[in-house]
Amino acid sequence: MPVDKAPPQVVFLPLGTPEEGASLQGWLYESLRRAILGGRLPTGSKLPSTRSMAEYYGLARGTVQAAYQQLLSEGYLQARTGSGTCVSEVLPDPTLNAGYVRRKVVAEVEERRTAPDTPWLKRLAEIEPIFSRRTLPTGVRPFFPHRGDINAFPIDLWRKLHTQQLRSSRLTMLLDADPAGLPELREAISGYLAIARGVQVSAERILVLGSVQQGLDICLRLLAPGDSQVWMEDPGYPGARQLMDISGISRVDVPVDQAGMQVEEGMRLAPAARLVYVTPSRQAPLGGELSPARRLVLLKWAAEQGSYIFEDDYDSEYRFIAKPIPALRSMPGAEHSVIMAGTFSKLLFPSIRLAYLVLPEHLIESFTRASALMSRHANSLAQAVLADFIHEGHFDRHVRRMRKIYAARADAFAEAAHKHWQGLIEVSEIRAGMDIACHLQVENEQDAFARLQAAGIDALPLASYCVDARAPGLVMGFAPYEERAIEDAARAVAQTLRG
Template identity: 40%
Template sequence: MGARPLTGRNRGGGWGRRPPAAFLDHLAVERDGALPIAAQIARRLRDLMLAGGLARGARLPATRRLAAMLEVSRTTVTAAVDILTAEGFLEARHGSGTYVAAQLPADRLARASTGGTATPGPTLSRRGTLLARDSPVASTGRLFTPGLPALDAFPLAEWRRALARALRAGGSGLLHLADPRGWPPLRHAIADYVGPARGVACAADQVVVLASARQAVLLAGNLLADPGDRVWVEDPGYPDAHSALRAAGLTPVPVPVDAAGIDVAAGRRLAPDARLAAVTPSHQYPLGAIMTLERRVALLDWARAAGATILEDDYDGEFRYGGRPITALYGLDGGDRVLYVGSFSKVMFPALRLAYLVAPPRLAEAVAQARRAAHAEPPALTQAALAEFVAGDAFTQHIRRMRLLYRARQEALVAAIRRHLGGVLVVDPSDAGMHLVGQLDRAVADHAVVAAGSRVGLGMTALSRYAAGPSPGNGLVLGYAAHDAAAIEEGVRRLARIVEVVQRTRG
């Protein structure tokens, strides 16, 4: 049956000045509806009260009489009345009956919204406003998305075997919470890898496994600086790192970057008392500069004199195409004032969500305690499988293959840009990384090109997006690792048409 009006006659009064039919015509229940009948009655009576159809202070008929009028059981009506009483729409008076409340909940809400002494609803703090303004660059499957690895060339068969070995070896132990510092075999595998590969000589007890490099920045900010303290950040630099530092209550100080890396002299002038410096010395993000030895020594000298700590994000240090990989700043420091951060998301695949932090020996226990307090351990099975993958030959072989592949794809991108966008977008090859920065003609706004490109499947980002200070650049950050030469060629043709349209529109 469908809806039908509830009929009956009220001889007991209490309905206000209008006859009962004027109200009952508005009341109908769905006998076979999804919502229980008691809830339907409560909702319809509530609507009548809010609309003024039931006057404030009016007495309702007894539940037995109301049930007869509505042709439902008394239990159902009692349940509806109980709902409305609990919500504050009805009030029971001992020995007298049930009445519409003289002051409905909506009355109180209305007064609060129209002034008086009521406080406004939740508002963002100053720090919350800054955090809400940040919009991290998302890793998608779009062409030219920065940081996206070659998923088409990932050794899935080897990864499946690593998962199977981890399950056999770990068994039900993988169903428990892991050591909050990370799965011990994985920490040992990381320590064994970063020593010879990146010059980061460390013990497994210095390694903490995390979900992301951003989490490492947040942990370091919370542990090594107090709210309000100033910290150096690269300008332009990685927005996720900046937002993580703000989330820790710190004040990022943009320090300019040039071809030699972060300008230490400028940092000394801008914030000599900074407690922390977040840098990407092996391949500056996004510009790609490799910090010179002179700058590295100057940065370490400043940190020692200022009592500061350096957070080194080595996000893609494995991918260097000319000569040996650059030794990490941590190795030059000797494990004193540098925290080293590495990530597997770019080396392996983004959904892995595993990174790590290597702390100096004197900070290792404090970092482990801070990690324990964070209560955000990555899944034990994923860690165990990665330990199997890194400890064997599959990991190093994969990196070697990707170096060759990424170098070829970078060459394809540079050649295509010079063919189709020469003079408008200037890009130079790099000896490292998974992306290139193309400098745009000043007449073509990078954000306009990116917005138009997103509508046709291109995922590059605007260089101005990475500005931490008042002088944004004008260019495009173009990832090349995830797509083959044919896709890159077609993407650059598409990009050339977009740039032409943007130029014409501005002209």
């Protein structure tokens, strides 16, 4: 049962000025009494001492003592030993109790009021946002996807860099920052992209945001007005699909296979689409890569149509069987039509809430203005710490270390699946990422999902990523779990599904 928070201490409440010729004691008494009955002084609130009250309002202390005493005698105030004078929890007449009055008024207003009949609210009521409190996983139960191992993050090093930014000589870091992002961080991201993703881009074309979701939201607002058509992968990332549904655009679901989005099918379904959402380096959730041939076709189509491609560079760094695949944005001609998005929430820890867009030159000004209008700027202190983390080489070492750890856990997951899940769940080769889409070899996907959840297993049904029905499946994560935990959880999955 939640514990109620103590009411805030009231120091000095604005009481207005007494009328000319009025008794100061009577004015103070009546002002405090009205404040209590109106709820401006909540029950349990602590009043200032008589000395402090007298000094603040320029009254004689005896005047304040007399007003307090009258309110005490009538039951509006109560004196607590060691706690001073407080507003009574129950007022003399229950119908005048501030809490009662407020609850009654609120109840009457709520009974009459309904949510406005707006398109946004209608669409919002039809979905369960992927990031809502009800959809957040509890604890670190296996095999929840899309998250890494925060226990392996070098928190002591991060704390040291954070402390360095809070030196007295650097307090300007606490002021507002450039809405495009700290120049130091944008330079660091530029250098990282050139080495790790094959993208040669100046820092001026990088916009730092709070999340990839925010970047997609700006794209939809600025580049896909009204009911413009937008391609969406199917299956694909639910957060992107839900944002499209809320925005009011005309979403066109383009099927995905092992070679990524079926680009020619998208051209058939919506040849004049304004925007394409795609995860080319590691498709979410199936894990494949957009083939070179399809990449060329997609870029050629976007150039001819004047359309834009939103490249979500999802999980690209964690590739186990070879070097990471270069980003779509690194291909010739892509700089004019591809908007590349990346996030540090997957690579470092979720609550850092820092991401970036790589923008065509002609979109930099409008996107920066939109970002500034919507959120001013991303957390500048976190940006400064991250810039140091990258410049000093810690970021590269951390990613390389985590790639080895996740590769070992991917092997352990595959081995445990082969050992325990024969005839239940088929796991294909794990080539990259922090999770894998598995083929479920039982008939009822939702029943299997419910039974696993009841047994403490947090895998997600593949159907939650799909619009058109596919073979039953589960999206299962392995990155945060040590090998022994993977083995134990795999055994529990088998026992649950065999029932």
